[in-house]
Structure formats: C-alpha cells, structure tokens
Amino acid sequence: MARAVKTQRKAINTALAWAVGLLIFFPILWTILTSFKTEAQAISDPPVFLFFDWTLENYAVVQERSNYMRFLWNSVIIAGGSTILGTIIAIPAAWSMAFVPSKRTKDILLWMLSTKMLPAVGVLYPIYLLFIKLGWLDSRVGLIIVLMLINLPIIVWMLYTYFREIPGEILEAARMDGASLREEILYVLTPMAVPGIASTILLNIILAWNEPFWTLNLTAAKAAPLTAFIASYSSPEGLFYAKLSAASVMAIAPILIMGWFSQKQLVRGLTFGAVK
Amino acid sequence: MATQHSRSAARLMMAPAVFLLLVWMLVPLSMTLWFSFRKYLPLRGGDLGWAGFDNYVRFVTSSSFWPSVMTTLMIVGGVLVVTVVLGVLLAILLDQPMWGQGVVRILVIAPFFVMPTVSALVWKNMFMDPVNGLFAHLWKFFGAEPIAWLSEASMQSLIMIVSWQWLPFATLILLTAIQSLDSEQLEAAEMDGAPPLARFFHIILPHLSRAITVVILIQTIFLLSIFAEIFVTTQGSFGTKTLTYLIFQRVLESQNVGLGSAGGVYAIILANIVALFLMRIVGKNLDA
Numbered sequence: 372m373a374r375a376v377k378t379q380r381k382a383i384n385t386a387l388a389w390a391v392g393l394l395i396f397f398p399i400l401w402t403i404l405t406s407f408k409t410e411a412q413a414i415s416d417p418p419v420f421l422f423f424d425w426t427l428e429n430y431a432v433v434q435e436r437s438n439y440m441r442f443l444w445n446s447v448i449i450a451g452g453s454t455i456l457g458t459i460i461a462i463p464a465a466w467s468m469a470f471v472p473s474k475r476t477k478d479i480l481l482w483m484l485s486t487k488m489l490p491a492v493g494v495l496y497p498i499y500l501l502f503i504k505l506g507w508l509d510s511r512v513g514l515i516i517v518l519m520l521i522n523l524p525i526i527v528w529m530l531y532t533y534f535r536e537i538p539g540e541i542l543e544a545a546r547m548d549g550a551s552l553r554e555e556i557l558y559v560l561t562p563m564a565v566p567g568i569a570s571t572i573l574l575n576i577i578l579a580w581n582e583p584f585w586t587l588n589l590t591a592a593k594a595a596p597l598t599a600f601i602a603s604y605s606s607p608e609g610l611f612y613a614k615l616s617a618a619s620v621m622a623i624a625p626i627l628i629m630g631w632f633s634q635k636q637l638v639r640g641l642t643f644g645a646v647k
Numbered sequence: 648m649a650t651q652h653s654r655s656a657a658r659l660m661m662a663p664a665v666f667l668l669l670v671w672m673l674v675p676l677s678m679t680l681w682f683s684f685r686k687y688l689p690l691r692g693g694d695l696g697w698a699g700f701d702n703y704v705r706f707v708t709s710s711s712f713w714p715s716v717m718t719t720l721m722i723v724g725g726v727l728v729v730t731v732v733l734g735v736l737l738a739i740l741l742d743q744p745m746w747g748q749g750v751v752r753i754l755v756i757a758p759f760f761v762m763p764t765v766s767a768l769v770w771k772n773m774f775m776d777p778v779n780g781l782f783a784h785l786w787k788f789f790g791a792e793p794i795a796w797l798s799e800a801s802m803q804s805l806i807m808i809v810s811w812q813w814l815p816f817a818t819l820i821l822l823t824a825i826q827s828l829d830s831e832q833l834e835a836a837e838m839d840g841a842p843p844l845a846r847f848f849h850i851i852l853p854h855l856s857r858a859i860t861v862v863i864l865i866q867t868i869f870l871l872s873i874f875a876e877i878f879v880t881t882q883g884s885f886g887t888k889t890l891t892y893l894i895f896q897r898v899l900e901s902q903n904v905g906l907g908s909a910g911g912v913y914a915i916i917l918a919n920i921v922a923l924f925l926m927r928i929v930g931k932n933l934d935a
Contacts, residue, residue, distance in 0.1 A: 380743075380744075381743075381744050381745055381746070384740065384743040384744065384745040385745040385746045385747065387740060388740050388741060388743070388745050388748075388751045389747065389751055391737065391740065391751075391755070392750075392751040392752075392754035392755050393754060395754060395755050395757070395758065395811070395814065395815075396754040396755070396757055396758075398758070398766070398769055398770065398773075398774065398811070399757055399758070399761065401769075401773060401781070402769050402773065405773065414779040416779075416784045416787070417784060417788070418781060418784055460663050460664050460667065461664055463660035463661070463663070463664075464660060464661045464663070464664035464665070466660060467656070467657035467658070467660040467661050468657075468661065470657075471653050471654060471656075471657035473654070473657075477930065477933050479661070479665065480933065481926050481929065481930055481933075483664070483665075483668055484926065484929065485919075485922055485926065486668050486671065486672045488868050488918055488919065488921075488922035488925075489672065489676070489915065489918070490871060490872045490891065490911075490914045490915060490917075490918045491872055491874075492872060492874070492891045492894045492895055492898075492911060492914060493676075493679055493894070493911035493912065493914045493915040493918075494675035494676060494678075494679055494911065495894070495895065495898050495899070495907075495911070496678075496679070496682065496898045496899075496904050496907060496908060496911075497674070497675035497676075497678035497679055497682070498675055499898075499899070500678070501674075501675070501678075520667060520668070520671040523664060523667065523668060524668065527664055552653065552656060577760060580762070581760070581761075581762040581763065583762065583763040583764055583874060583875030583878075584872070584874050584875070587764075587874075587875060587878065588895075588899070597762065598762050598763075598764050598875070599764075601762065601764040601765050601768060601879075602764045602768075602875070602878065602879050604768055605764075605768060605771075605878075605879040605880075611772075612772060612773055612779070615768060615769070615772060615773075616769075616773070619765045619768070619769060622762060622765055623760065623761050623762060623765055626760050626762070627757060627760050627761070629760075630756070630757075630759065630760035631753050631756070631757075631760075634752070634753070634756050634819070637756075637759075637816075637819060638819055638820055638823045641816065641820075641865065642820060642861050642865065643929050646820050646823055646824055646857070646858050646861050
C-alpha cells in the first residue's frame with residue numbers, strides 16, 4: 372500500500388520533471404530540428420515538427436558562404452589558447468596558496484576574485500586603445516591574452532579548491548623520503564591533481580568559447596570567433612532561419628557536449644567554493 | 648612546517664599570476680579614471696584638455712541616464728525574481744526520486760552552455776518574430792493578434808531571454824544546496840505532521856538562504872554587464888538601453904571617451920558595491 376503510493380508519487384514527479392525539462396530544452400531542440408529543414412519549411416504555418424524532408428543543405432551553405440571553418444578555428448585557438456596559458460600561470464600560484472599558505476593568502480585570493488568583478492565596459496576604451504597601440508586589434512593573440520586575464524581568477528580559484536583537498540600528510544611523507552620540491556610536484560602532486568586540473572580546463576574553455584563582450588568588440592574579420600560570426604546574422608536578408616539554425620548548432624554543439632561532462636564542476640567553478 | 652626555502656619558492660610561484668592581474672587591473676582602470684577627467688573626442692580633435700568633473704555631471708544629467716538606470720534595475724531585478732523563484736521550485740522538483748533524473752538534469756542545464764549571441768538570435772527570430780516566429784503561429788492558432796515582442800514588449804522579452812539563460816545556473820546551485828539538506832530532518836517533520844508548505848518555509852527555505860544569496864550576488868554581477876543579448880536584438884532601442892549599453896554607445900559609437908569613461912567609473916563603483924557583499928560570504932567560507 373505504502374509502496375504503491377510511493378511509486379505513484381515517483382511517476383508524477385517523473386512526468387512533471389520531464390515536461391519541465393523538455394520545455395526548457397525546447398528552444399535548443401527547435402533550433403536543431405530547424406537546421407535540417409528547407410527555408411520554406413522553417414517558417415511554415417502550422418509549424419512542422421518531425422515530418423519534413425530532412426536535409427543537410429543548410430550546413431553546406433553556411434560552410435560555403437561564410438567560411439565557417441575559419442570562425443570555428445578562431446574559437447578553438449582563442450578558447451583553447453587562453454585556457455592553457457591561464458592554467459600554466461595558475462597552477463604554481465594555486466599550488467603555493469594551497470600548500471604554503473601565509474597570512475595574506477586569503478586576501479590575495481579575494482583580491483583576485485575582485486578583479487573578475489570589474490565591469491568590462493568600464494575599461495572598454497583603454498583596452499581598445501592599448502590594442503590599437505600594440506597592433507592587437509582583430510588579432511587572436513590579443514584576444515587570447517584578454518580572455519586569459521578575465522578567466523585567470525576563476526582558474527586560480529578552482530585549482531585552489533581542488534588542491535586544498537589533497538591531504539598535506541602525503542606531501543610531508545614524500546618530503547621525509549627526501550623528495551625535492553620539483554619531484555614533489557611532479558610525482559606526488561600532479562597525478563592526484565589531474566582530475567581537478569582537467570575539469571578546470573573544461574569549464575574555462577566553455578567560458579572563453581561563449582565570451583560575448585570582448586570577442587564582439589575587439590575583432591572584425593580576421594580573428595572573429597563564433598560569437599561574432601553568429602552576431603552577423605542579426606541583420607538578416609530574406610529567408611534565413613534554417614541557415615541561422617545550422618550555424619547556431621555548429622557553434623554550440625561542441626560546447627554543449629563538453630558542458631554536460633563538466634556540469635558537476637560548474638557549481639564549484641562559478642560560486643568560488645561558496646556553495647558545496 | 649613550511650621551511651624558509653619553500654616560503655620564498657611559494658612567493659615566486661605566485662608572482663606571475665599576481666603581477667599579471669595587478670597590471671590588468673591597474674593600467675586600464677587608471678586610464679579610465681584619467682580619461683574621465685578629460686574632454687576627449689578621438690574623432691573630433693582628440694584630447695582637448697582637462698574637464699574637471701564635467702563628464703561626471705554631464706553623464707548623470709543627460710536625458711538617457713535615469714532611463715538607463717531604470718532599465719538596468721528592471722532587467723537585473725526581473726531576471727533575479729524569475730530565476731530564483733523558478734530555480735527553487737525546479738531544484739525541489741529535481742531532488743525528488745524519479746526515473747531518468749540524469750537526463751532531465753542535462754536538459755535543464757543545457758541553456759547555460761549556449762553562447763549569448765546564439766540564444767538571443769534564436770529567440771528573436773524563431774520565437775519572437777511577429778510574422779514567422781513560433782509565438783506568432785501559436786497566437787494566430789488561438790485567434791489572437793501576434794505580438795511584436797521585441798518592440799511592443801521589449802523589456803519582458805529581454806527578461807525572458809536572459810532568464811532562460813540563467814535559470815540553469817540558479818537551479819544547479821540550489822539543487823546542490825538542497826542535496827546537502829539532512830533528509831532525516833525532513834522526514835521527522837513529515838512524521839510530526841508538518842504540511843508540505845510548512846516544511847518548505849521552515850526547513851527548506853532557511854537551509855537554502857545562503858545559496859540563494861550567492862546566486863543573487865553572482866548573477867547580479869553578470870547581469871549588470873549583459874551586452875550581447877541587447878546588441879543582437881534591440882541595439883538599445885525600445886527602452887532597453889542599460890547602463891552598460893549606454894556607456895558602450897558613448898565610447899565606441901559616438902566616440903566621446905571622456906563622457907563614456909565617467910560612465911564607466913559609475914559602473915565600476917556600482918559593481919563594487921555588489922561585489923563587496925559577495926566577497927564577505929566567500930571570505931567567511933574560506934575560513935571554515
């Protein structure tokens with residue numbers, strides 16, 4: 372009897388949760404479906420859901436017309452480059468804060484976080500000007516550096532919270548056995564820290580890939596990543612829904628898949644350890 | 648425990664990150680501060696000298712200032728209300744036993760990973776377009792007149808788009824917080840005959856209060872500077888010009904750098920007030 376009630380409750384929960392989940396996911400699903408339609412089917416009234424002539428034509432058109440691969444490549448280089456560079460700089464910093472903490476460690480961490488809170492628009496012109504002076508406008512190098520800097524606090528923070536979970540006794544034991552600092556980091560710490568480092572990298576690639584302010588304002592034709600490529604669809608001509616959908620799917624698919632893998636780390640990375 | 652040797656090594660290892668962030672913070676910030684006191688029009692004569700507090704006064708007395716503050720507050724407030732209320736409800740729902748929980752979780756989180764330019768354009772065209780959008784089809788199906796969402800109900804539309812992007816974030820964090828709730832406490836309350844609503848207000852909500860605060864603070868910082876969603880939809884027209892967008896227009900579109908920089912200083916001060924509260928919570932947690 373009680374079990375029947377429990378099962379019934381579970382069934383209701385399931386139905387409700389799936390309904391809400393599908394509703395929230397619907398815009399993405401609709402975009403995916405539309406990307407396989409013809410332009411006429413994309414705007415047909417009543418709308419067609421599944422029974423249309425599936426076509427890959429839009430993907431071919433988008434690639435051909437706008438040189439999609441170049442934007443994709445820019446996104447890969449910029450998101451990947453800024454994340455790797457940031458991680459290389461952040462690992463030693465996070466390591467020292469986690470294992471050789473001083474009185475000022477907490478203040479330094481909080482100060483780093485505060486640089487992340489700086490509204491980008493407040494320093495738009497200085498950065499713009501510096502980029503002109505340095506010849507970085509519309510260059511991948513410039514964007515890699517800016518995105519590295521805006522995500523560096525998050526990278527340091529995430530690594531710090533991961534490193535802090537590594538028990539210090541293990542390090543002491545290694546030291547007792549005569550391991551040097553280099554050996555300690557290389558052979559003891561790194562293997563234990565790999566999962567944490569991997570999820571930090573994953574989350575930061577996502578953040579850099581989707582970054583919409585600097586990528587729109589500091590690029591033109593040469594270094595523009597996918598965010599800017601999609602923005603070019605904001606002043607459309609003629610029928611373009613199916614093509615917009617195909618372009619959108621190509622821009623979000625890799626990150627969507629990565630995001631699903633990193634969802635557990637998302638909370639840690641974005642709340643700076645304030646919610647566990 | 649730490650030797651003198653490892654201490655200086657530690658300082659050395661921290662140096663690059665600290666140095667870079669220091670430069671990143673100080674150089675542009677002092678430039679903005681400097682420009683804000685200059686009459687600086689790059690396309691119309693360049694730097695025309697000291698302006699005192701002129702830019703600061705002109706920025707707040709211009710006719711677009713107060714509307715932009717109101718717009719900013721409405722978007723931030725609206726999105727916060729929607730995402731926190733729905734986020735709490737969704738988190739409670741997702742915490743219940745069910746079949747396929749993992750899949751539902753993935754469906755709910757997905758919008759967070761969609762880049763802002765994509766989500767804004769998809770909503771603008773495929774849903775909110777008054778002729779070909781899905782909403783227009785739906786309205787016509789029920790015999791209603793389709794609405795030109797982004798011009799007639801621009802604020803509501805924008806709040807909806809941005810809420811869709813941020814609901815996953817709120818839900819995920821609140822869900823994490825709910826899962827740390829001691830289930831025995833809830834069961835005990837249920838045994839004692841506390842009705843669901845009482846359990847919600849006396850046990851679940853107090854337990855979530857800190858997570859809700861964190862969600863509000865972090866979202867506020869990001870929402871204060873939303874840009875792409877406005878850039879690709881209304882371009883700041885139909886009453887959607889936020890403070891961020893106004894500054895962007897002053898600086899890059901009308902190339903009045905002095906005026907825009909003064910606006911930038913206001914934006915920085917505003918963000919710092921919010922950030923201060925967030926820091927205190929994060930800092931407290933560091934000690935624990």
